[in-house]
Amino acid sequence: MQLRKAVFAGSWYPDHPADCEKEIRAFMAEGSRWPDPQGPFNGGIVPHAGWYYSGNIACNVIQRLAKEAEVDVIALFGMHLHSGSANYLMVQGAWETPFGALPIHEMLARQLARRFSFHIETAENHSRDNTIELQLPFIKYFFPNVAIVPMGVPPTSASLKIGEQVVDLAGESGLRIKIIGSTDLTHYGPNYGFVEKGSGTAAVQWVREQNDRQVIDAMRAMDPQTVIDQSLAHHNACCGGAAAAALAAGKRMGSERAEIINYATSYDKSPGSSFVGYVGVLF
Numbered sequence: 001m002q003l004r005k006a007v008f009a010g011s012w013y014p015d016h017p018a019d020c021e022k023e024i025r026a027f028m029a030e031g032s033r034w035p036d037p038q039g040p041f042n043g044g045i046v047p048h049a050g051w052y053y054s055g056n057i058a059c060n061v062i063q064r065l066a067k068e069a070e071v072d073v074i075a076l077f078g079m080h081l082h083s084g085s086a087n088y089l090m091v092q093g094a095w096e097t098p099f100g101a102l103p104i105h106e107m108l109a110r111q112l113a114r115r116f117s118f119h120i121e122t123a124e125n126h127s128r129d130n131t132i133e134l135q136l137p138f139i140k141y142f143f144p145n146v147a148i149v150p151m152g153v154p155p156t157s158a159s160l161k162i163g164e165q166v167v168d169l170a171g172e173s174g175l176r177i178k179i180i181g182s183t184d185l186t187h188y189g190p191n192y193g194f195v196e197k198g199s200g201t202a203a204v205q206w207v208r209e210q211n212d213r214q215v216i217d218a219m220r221a222m223d224p225q226t227v228i229d230q231s232l233a234h235h236n237a238c239c240g241g242a243a244a245a246a247l248a249a250g251k252r253m254g255s256e257r258a259e260i261i262n263y264a265t266s267y268d269k270s271p272g273s274s275f276v277g278y279v280g281v282l283f
Helices: 016-032 051-065 106-115 136-142 158-172 201-220 224-234 240-250
Strands: 043-046 074-078 088-090 119-122 147-154 175-182 261-267 275-282
Touching: 016 051, 016 136, 016 175, 043 051, 043 240, 051 136, 051 175, 051 261, 074 158, 074 240, 088 106, 106 147, 106 158, 147 158, 158 175, 158 224, 158 240, 175 240, 201 224, 201 240, 201 261, 201 275, 224 240
Parallel strands: 043 175, 074 147, 074 175, 088 119
Antiparallel strands: 043 275, 088 147, 261 275
16 A cells, blocks of 8 residues: 655654654643534534644544544545645545554545546655644544545635535445544734734734634634635635535535634744634534
């Protein structure tokens, strides 16, 4: 089996299983004090910064999804793409994690590749992107026997069809599926070329209470098109297509509501002129 090597292990998150598990247990202890909405849930939206900044949120979304019935496949949407980008997909092989390899669900991935135009990534030839890889140790830890279909989708309405279709194809094959969309929120400050409200605490407050809140409200309303529109107009979701496709898939599975389990920014841990917002969503 061709193995896609983990490129962020040892820097953005630990590369040794014992160290990963230690952090996961600490994240779970922290998350035990957060809201614990009652499911069942079909999926969620997670952030993808280094574990120091947002691993606690991503971990607790994925851990809550694992509380329910057995799952055969997780469709995972991510990648930093713009509206003119191609779709990306792995159709075979596996992805390395500290807890062991996560196999690609080849049948479902190839079915998608026949329905839509994708740039096919391989274990040897792929983009260097953190949005999906940062979730994989959590997935392998909480879903040890699951397969994945990792996709990159741009912020366009066409991506919503991909989200819906992966659910339909899984259903036709009798596969039990969960959905995960990976996005961070506003990237604010001179490091990101976005300083609409100046600097200091007033800028942090604006990001938290206005800019990020707008796209979070669209997520809570299960409104994938507005998530895309928000991300393009207000720069408040770096992977708006991934979040929107996940919501579209969730709606296809019958989700009518989304719950926020936590919101934070990198400013909370590392105050500075540049910072990023993070949210954890279950739907």
